[in-house]
Amino acid sequence: MRVVVDLNSCQGYAQCCFLAPETFKLAGEEALMYHPGPNNEHSEKVLRAAASCPVQAIFVEETNHQNDEQKENKEVGKHHD
Secondary structure (H helix, E strand, O other): OOEEOOOOOOOOOOOOHHHOOOOOOOOOOEEEEEEEOOOOOHHHHHHHHHHOOOOOOOOEEEEOHHHHHHHHHHHHHHHHH
């Protein structure tokens, strides 16, 4: 899972912080900090947090780590030929 927050759109409502505190935190009163690659065990909370954002500033992309690893291994193999 990959998370991207449009920090220009974010208004600091902090709904995401309440729903997925492992991934989203407020620094100060309005600066949002977030983990761009949260653990899969938190995926349901992250999806709820994204859905709850009043300005829809949170974008979540599902990733397949196994496919990513296979791609990396192929690229490494190409460099060794």
